[in-house]
Amino acid sequence: MIVNFWVTLGIKMALVLGVMLVGALVSIFGELKISAHMQSRIGPYFAGGRWGWAQPLADGLKFIQKEEIIPDTVDVRVFKLAPYVVLMGTMAIYVVIPFGPDMVAGNLDLGVFYVLAISSISTVGVLMAGWSSGNKYSLMGGLRAAAQLIAYELPLVLAVVGVVILAGTLSLNGIVEAQAQWQWFGVTPEWLNVIPPYLILQAVGFAIFLTASLAELSRTPFDMPIAESELVMGYLTEYSGLRFTMFFLGEYAGMVALAAIASTLFLGGYWLPFVSDDLLNFIGPVVLITKIALLVFLFIWMRWTFPRLREDQLQQLAWRILIPVALANIVVTAVLKVVF
Amino acid sequence: MFEQYVQDYTTVAAFAFLGLFLVGAGVGLSKVVRPHNPTPTKNSPYECGVDPVGTGWSQTHIRYYIFALLFLIFDVEAVFIFPWAVQLETIGMFALVEMLIFIMILIAGLVYAIRKGVLKWE
Numbered sequence: 152m153i154v155n156f157w158v159t160l161g162i163k164m165a166l167v168l169g170v171m172l173v174g175a176l177v178s179i180f181g182e183l184k185i186s187a188h189m190q191s192r193i194g195p196y197f198a199g200g201r202w203g204w205a206q207p208l209a210d211g212l213k214f215i216q217k218e219e220i221i222p223d224t225v226d227v228r229v230f231k232l233a234p235y236v237v238l239m240g241t242m243a244i245y246v247v248i249p250f251g252p253d254m255v256a257g258n259l260d261l262g263v264f265y266v267l268a269i270s271s272i273s274t275v276g277v278l279m280a281g282w283s284s285g286n287k288y289s290l291m292g293g294l295r296a297a298a299q300l301i302a303y304e305l306p307l308v309l310a311v312v313g314v315v316i317l318a319g320t321l322s323l324n325g326i327v328e329a330q331a332q333w334q335w336f337g338v339t340p341e342w343l344n345v346i347p348p349y350l351i352l353q354a355v356g357f358a359i360f361l362t363a364s365l366a367e368l369s370r371t372p373f374d375m376p377i378a379e380s381e382l383v384m385g386y387l388t389e390y391s392g393l394r395f396t397m398f399f400l401g402e403y404a405g406m407v408a409l410a411a412i413a414s415t416l417f418l419g420g421y422w423l424p425f426v427s428d429d430l431l432n433f434i435g436p437v438v439l440i441t442k443i444a445l446l447v448f449l450f451i452w453m454r455w456t457f458p459r460l461r462e463d464q465l466q467q468l469a470w471r472i473l474i475p476v477a478l479a480n481i482v483v484t485a486v487l488k489v490v491f
Numbered sequence: 492m493f494e495q496y497v498q499d500y501t502t503v504a505a506f507a508f509l510g511l512f513l514v515g516a517g518v519g520l521s522k523v524v525r526p527h528n529p530t531p532t533k534n535s536p537y538e539c540g541v542d543p544v545g546t547g548w549s550q551t552h553i554r555y556y557i558f559a560l561l562f563l564i565f566d567v568e569a570v571f572i573f574p575w576a577v578q579l580e581t582i583g584m585f586a587l588v589e590m591l592i593f594i595m596i597l598i599a600g601l602v603y604a605i606r607k608g609v610l611k612w613e
Contacts, residue, residue, distance in 0.1 A: 156498055163502070164509050215521045218528060222536045224546070235514045242510030246503050257502035264573055265503075285548060286536045298555035301562040308569045315576040388537055393521040397514050463610075466558065470610055474565070474601065478594055481572070485579060489587045 163256045167245045174407035175400050178447050179207040182403075185448065189455045211396060219392035224285030230389075233280035234397040240272030241401045244408040249324045251421050251435030252428045262323040263315060266412055267308050270367070273405065274300040277376075280398070281386035292385025295462060296369060296376035302469040303366035303373075309477035310359040313484040314349055314416050323412075327420035347419040355480045357417045359473055361449070364409040366469070368402065370450060372457035375465060406450060407443060414442035557609045561601075568597055 180195075183206060187194025199205025221227060247262050249255040259265050274297060281293010315321060318329035333348040350357060366373035377385035384390075387398055414420060420442075421435030460468065536543050575590050604610070 156501075160502060160505055164505060167506070168509060168513070215517070216524050217521075218526045219521070220529070220533055223531075223534045224536045224543075235511050238514050239507045239510035242513070243503060243507045246506045256506065257499045259499050259503070284536075285546070287538070290548065294555060298558050302558055305562065305565050305569070308566075309572075312569075312572050312576050315573065316579055319577060319580050321573065321577060383537070383539070392525060393517050394514075397517060467610055470558075470561070470601070471605065475598065478598060481576075482591065482594060485576075485587055485590065488579060489583055 167256055170250075171242065171245055171404050171407070172400075174443070175403040176207045176211075178403045178406055179210075179399075180204065181447065182451050182454075183207075185451045186455060189452075214393055214396040217392045219394065220389075222285065222389055225389060226283040226285065229279050229283035231394070233276050233283065234390075234394045234401070236276030236279060237273045237401045238397055238404075240269055240276065241405045241408060243269045243272070244405075244412070247323050248408070248411045248439075249327060249415060249420060249435075250439055251432040252324065254421075254432050254435060255324060258322055258324050260322055262321045263311050263326070263412075263416070264321050266323075267304075267311065270405075270409075271300070271304060273401070274304075277386055280390070284386065284389040286389050288382045288384070288388045289386050292376045292382045292388070295382075296386055299366055299369065299373065299376060299465060302466055303363040303473075306359050306469060306473035306477050307363035307367060309474065309481060310353075310356040310363065311416060312477075312481050313353045313356040316481070316484050316488050317349060317352060323415050323420070327415060327422050330419045331422045331424075345419075345424055347417060349417050349419075353417060353480070353484070355476065356484075357413070359477050359480070360413055360417065361446075362473065363469075364413065365450060365453060366465075368406050368409065368450070370406075371454040372460050373465060374459060375462050406447060410443045410446035410450070411439065413446055414439060418442050561604060561609075564600065565597070568593075 184194045184202070195203030195206035197203055198209045221230065244266055246256045247259055247265055249258070277296045277300070278293050281289045281291075281296065284290070284293075314326060318326045320326060320329065330348055369376050376382075377387060382388070387395060390398060421431060421439045423431065423434060423438055426434060538544070571593070572590070575586060579586055
């Protein structure tokens with residue numbers, strides 16, 4: 152039994168590591184290509200022969216060979232530790248993402264809550280990076296990042312509460328099953344739930360969740376922490392070589408992870424109608440990955456659609472609009488749940 | 492039950508370790524391949540190519556500390572809201588009214604903070 156557990160754990164770790172790395176590389180490639188086409192460029196073209204598909208790999212290989220410059224002024228220990236903390240937080244999110252009824256590394260009872268808690272660990276890593284660099288840009292960037300991440304953590308958490316109220320469970324598998332079994336006024340046929348019920352009932356929550364995840368990922372329009380035109384690269388300014396790559400990888404792995412959480416919570420996750428649980432273990436990952444790809448495309452699209460927000464506008468958006476709206480969403484959902 | 496609990500959190504620990512290992516392996520591999528050739532100029536902190544002025548830990552106005560305080564209040568609230576959200580269906584009306592009062596108090600706090608002007612930057 153115990154031996155069995157360790158073997159399964161090894162397989163799970165290998166699979167999830169593969170999903171994470173491939174997901175991150177594909178998102179990086181998607182970012183390069185989609186950005187290029189949205190700006191009437193061609194983008195990467197040569198690496199790998201066709202469409203330049205090997206560009207992210209080539210970048211990675213090149214980064215490995217690059218000298219790592221650690222300036223004299225940095226606090227070396229903290230500086231070196233920061234990427235570990237960031238990637239540890241991102242990796243730990245993947246534990247609870249359900250790819251199928253049994254295709255989940257660990258179906259924690261605390262599911263959603265665990266995701267929200269563990270994803271804030273990366274904030275500590277970012278603040279460590281900004282502070283330890285001994286550079287003015289890094290310090291400003293690190294502080295901005297910390298302020299932004301905590302401000303948008305709240306709408307993110309509060310937007311999820313609506314889903315938890317409807318599903319009545321915190322486990323991510325439980326939430327997917329609740330969406331599969333959702334009944335409109337008690338009579339809905341199963342196939343209708345292909346249109347995700349929570350996308351309609353929690354449309355406000357979904358919008359808030361997406362906005363807040365963009366901010367949590369520090370992507371444009373919320374990329375004040377690494378605003379190139381004023382802070383060079385923010386908290387990443389002094390990083391070079393492979394440590395920089397690790398931050399970069401963590402960012403895209405985080406994007407895939409948050410997209411997966413959003414698809415699970417609001418878009419029905421791995422579920423398809425008329426498919427037995429056994430078959431869902433094979434088809435589920437494909438369904439989920441399609442949804443993730445859609446959301447990642449949306450994230451990239453938004454980058455080329457919205458201009459960057461100023462720092463105080465950014466805080467105003469979180470505290471004045473998103474948090475009150477999220478609270479209102481909770482109240483309305485709770486009232487409807489109790490009344491009906 | 493307890494065994495399941497231990498297994499779940501062993502998985503979590505294993506994945507966190509996998510994250511650490513990934514960075515460690517990458518950095519270790521790169522250490523073998525990459526050149527290492529520091530010079531004093533190369534090792535000076537980056538300030539757009541000019542010699543750095545003062546130290547990197549310059550005095551900064553941390554306007555954000557007030558957000559940290561607000562965050563603390565709301566984050567604790569979120570911790571209370573989750574168990575309530577799970578149990579709402581079983582407890583029903585009583586829980587609903589209770590939580591409405593709780594949220595009202597918090598909104599009053601947020602409105603007070605906004606009216607006090609903590610979000611305004613001059």
